[in-house]
Amino acid sequence: MRLDPFYLIVDSAEWISRLVPLGVKLVQLRIKNKTAAEIRVEIRIAKAICAAYGSQLIVNDYWQLAIEEGCDFIHLGQEDLEVADLGAIRAAGQKLGLSTHDSAELETAMAAKPDYIALGPIYPTILKQMKWSPQGPERLRVWKERIGDLPLVAIGGLNADRLDGVLSHGADSAAVVTDITLNADPETRTRQWLAATAAWRQ
């Protein structure tokens, strides 16, 4: 499986409706602090938009809702993984991406036979408090050697200027939140990401 080098992460279907039509081919819906009923609606709308534009939707955390809504790709962190039913996820034919932050987590993640591994935070992030110090792009090489052909996602503090650095250190895809969603002009910033990743899309 190949992942697009530009992996957008947003917290609403509204963002997906704004940015996916610009050409984003890989997008995660990562919603916190909403009810399950509200998240179901968001997933449904996001799925329809992604289907219309040929974009791969990945649902964060809410694997049961993702299955019920007919989505095909989820992302889980290590704490999510502890309580998730991997058998049900596989039986539903879901692809699975997993977060890792250290070697022990990588071992746990690999045992779950994921479809990609994410490593973060590569740089300091302002989105959420992290227990881990920034990994630095060099650590991506170490992860790539350990996971072989499995796609590797870099996340945390990425911006258009840091893209080439992470992709040239072994990441197959660069995930981003605030460099786009907190930008004064998110559409223009998204176009910059699309242009900056074009050479890695061949």
Ligand SMILES: Cc1ncc(COP(=O)(O)OP(=O)(O)O)c(N)n1
């Ligand atoms: C691509 C990608 N990588 C890492 C994460 C973080 O997942 P997790 O550790 O479960 O934290 P939350 O995002 O749920 O706060 C991610 N969402 N996507």
Ligand SMILES: Cc1nc(C(=O)O)sc1CCOP(=O)(O)O
């Ligand atoms: C959601 C998330 N997970 C991370 C991890 O390291 O697992 S870093 C992160 C935040 C990414 O946001 P930004 O691009 O704004 O830094």
Ligand SMILES: [Mg+2]
């Ligand atoms: Mg999570």
